[in-house]
Amino acid sequence: MSFFKHESIEINAGLLIALTMVVISIGGxxxxxxxxxxxxxxxxxxGVRPYSPLELRGRDIYQREGCYLCxxxxxxxFRxxxxxxxxxSLAAESQYDHPFQWGSKRTGPDLARVGGKYSNEWHVAxxxxxxxVVPESIMPSYxxxxxxxxxxxDVADRxxxxxxxxxxxxETREEYQANVEKFGQEAADKLNILAAEQYLVAEAQAGNFDGDRSRLTEMDALVAYLQVLGTMVDFSQYEEGHFVEFR
Structure with a gap:
């Protein structure tokens, strides 16, 4: 008897679609x-904070160039x-990412902890x-x-x-004070929309990410973004262990 009921559903496309949607909706x-x-x-x-204006522009370039695809x-x-x-990776690390960069495949290595593992000069090269720097790499040049x-x-608009x-x-004094209490004075200054351009230029000059202080390039921003990845949280307080160098 149940066989015939099952068969009647399978041969009725409309009913099958409707019941499938019901099951999917319940599961969701x-x-x-x-x-x-x-x-x-x-x-x-x-330790987790929003990106500074320079890091944010670097992330935009990272997305523009399709780095997340690989x-x-x-x-x-997993061990x-x-x-x-x-x-x-912790969920908290992606709470300010829109969109997040988790990815669905890896042609190259994961970059969640790449910050600070290599020098600015290495990243530029x-x-x-x-x-x-990596003879066997199949990554395209930029x-x-x-x-x-x-x-x-347009960084303030972003x-x-x-x-x-x-x-x-x-943008308001109240919001700024709230950020001071949550992230600290230095970070709160960089999160101030009204002074975004000023802090972007200052951070780029201080970091000299592309090795050329006479110009502010897209390389400055991208390297600044890569160098902050995985550095906001002190993981030594969560779990001890030896981690093999990123390759």
Whole structure:
């Protein structure tokens, strides 16, 4: 008897589609609804802050050049990944990312912990011609990053757009003070939309990310972004262990 009922569903395309949608909807609700009743879906981790104006522009260039297509920024909680890349990724690390850069495949290594592992000079050489530092690399070259002047006149507007998505950039004194209490004075200054261009230029000059202080290039911004990845959280307080150097 059940066979005939099952067959009647399979031969009726409209009914099959409707019942499939019902099942998918129930499954989706089972996964999503509980999140609305959990007070903290993101673990509390000290150190995570929104990107500075220069880092933000670097992230924009990272996305523009399609770096996310070959590099993920999500270390899974497996021993082999943690031995190679470091502590597994935390949800809190992506709370200000719009969109996040977790990725769905890896042609190159994961970049979630690449910040501070190599010098600025290494990154510049790697972007201009990857084979100069990694002979077996199949990554394309990006020499124009060193040639292109960084466009940052609209960085304040970019920050305002992210603010609407929930990123705590500040425009009022109250918002600024809240950031001082949450992230500290130095970080709060860089999160001030009204002074975005000023701090972008100052950070680029102080960091000298592309090795040429006479110009502000797209390489400055991209290297600044890469150098901050995985450096905001002190993972030594969460788990001790030896991690193999990023390769």
């Amino acid at each position: 609700l089972v996964e999503i609804v509980p999140l609305f009743y959990i007070k903290d879906t993101i673990e509390k981790v000290e 590099h993920s920024q999500m270390i899974r909680p 082999d990944e943690m031995l190679r890349y470091g502590h597994y 790697h972007m201009i011609n990857p084979r100069d 020499p124009w990053l060193m040639e292109n002047e960084l466009q940052y006149a 920050m305002r757009a992210l603010k609407k998505a929930g990123v705590p950039y500040s």
